[in-house]
Amino acid sequence: MLRVDVAVVGGGPAGSIVAREAARGGLKVVLLERAPNAPLRCAGVISLRAREELGIPEELVLQRLVGVVVHGPQGTRAVLTADSPKALVLDRVGLDRYLRNEAREAGAAVWEGISADGWDHSLLITSREKLAPEFLVGADGALSGVARWAGLAPPGELLVGYQAEVEAEPRYPGHAEIFLDPAIAPGFFAWAVPTGELLRVGVVTHRGGKGYEHLKSLLLREFPESRVVRISGGLIPLGPPPSTATERVFLVGDAAAQTKPLTGGGLYYGGLAAKLLGRLLSEGRQAEYERAWRGELGREIEFALRARRAYLDLSPAELDYLVSLLRVPELGKFLLTRGDMDRPSRILVELRRAPHLWPLGLRALKTLGGFSRFAQFLQ
Ligand SMILES: Cc1cc2nc3c(=O)[nH]c(=O)nc-3n(C[C@H](O)[C@H](O)[C@H](O)COP(=O)(O)OP(=O)(O)OC[C@H]3O[C@@H](n4cnc5c(N)ncnc54)[C@H](O)[C@@H]3O)c2cc1C
16 A cells, blocks of 8 residues: 555546646655557647646647638638637647656656546555555546545536547648537537648537537538548536535546536646646645636636527527628627637627627627527526
8 A cells, every 4th residue: 555645546638737736846646547548539729828828848739720710500601810820739649648747757656557446535446556645636537436436526517529530631721610510519519620630520419419420421521532540539528516626535627527618628727727736735725726726717617608508599590690790800800819719708808898899799689689588698
């Protein structure tokens, strides 16, 4: 039996960042990752800010995105192009390896190929030996075993994503394509993201949906000439549970559903919370974790959950109408220059400062059924 300060279950980005920060703070840390060579299950898109704040090196950036092409369900299309890069596509498999290595260099013991199999509130049973940690961190993804062992509730909702890496020429170089089509991605959206060498084409749906079949339909419809290199799937948790910590157990990353409800992105929010948790643990202030991460991200997650409910209420014709609005040059420019993919609620503040867009906004609201239709989502 090995006594440690912190045992971290899960060596994805969130777990490695917690381990790195806690080890840098002088704690004795073991990081367990049962599948260190798992295939890509992520589009790898993050903001420029996220790369900087999470300390992700340049060499893991495969592609810079200068814009986005949005496809409505009935054929309307809007192409938004900025003057400079707005997002990055990462080598996600390389990122996981890089962050685990950083944890190792900071002094954490990284146990690769080892699983955590149970927790009796004092000992962590692993496939190698028992650990007696002062604190246990569950960074073990959307179906967190640690959460279950600690009696913490699961996330509000689990979506299912399938992604193919395909050989195909990007139709819009330097742009991500987004498909807002309930027939292809019921409950969410689909995408095609260029990496430089391949295209990542993905579909996210409600659980129990036919995501794999939808992905194949999307590939046939949009990229009929493409050659599929590999397909993988993963879960996306949305809506954090009411509690993500006990006195000695802490959830982080997807295990705590620290994801963006409008895009499913979890690298930035999970990474931020992981940095926070690692530091709080090393300063003996871990009791502040729940309040601290919610203070940082809670408002944005709440806002995006509401916006998602409003999105799900829209008919295909209404979605197409919204896409047609994106073609209005002033609105496109406004979104590209003032939108913030990490803090979507800021768009409301920005809108207040953009009176030239108010008539367009009011017209759109009226066309979509008036304020009363959306009031329920804003409460
Ligand atoms: C199709 C798809 C596309 C996505 N695209 C994006 C995107 O473009 N941008 C973005 O920001 N996010 C994206 N995401 C979300 C992002 O991938 C996740 O939010 C992120 O991986 C969460 O990191 P994590 O470290 O919390 O969990 P994970 O990356 O899931 O890591 C958890 C780790 O824990 C390990 N583990 C689990 N149980 C045990 C155990 N008992 N013992 C030992 N190890 C264990 C697993 O092997 C795994 O490696 C996407 C997700 C999907 C499914």
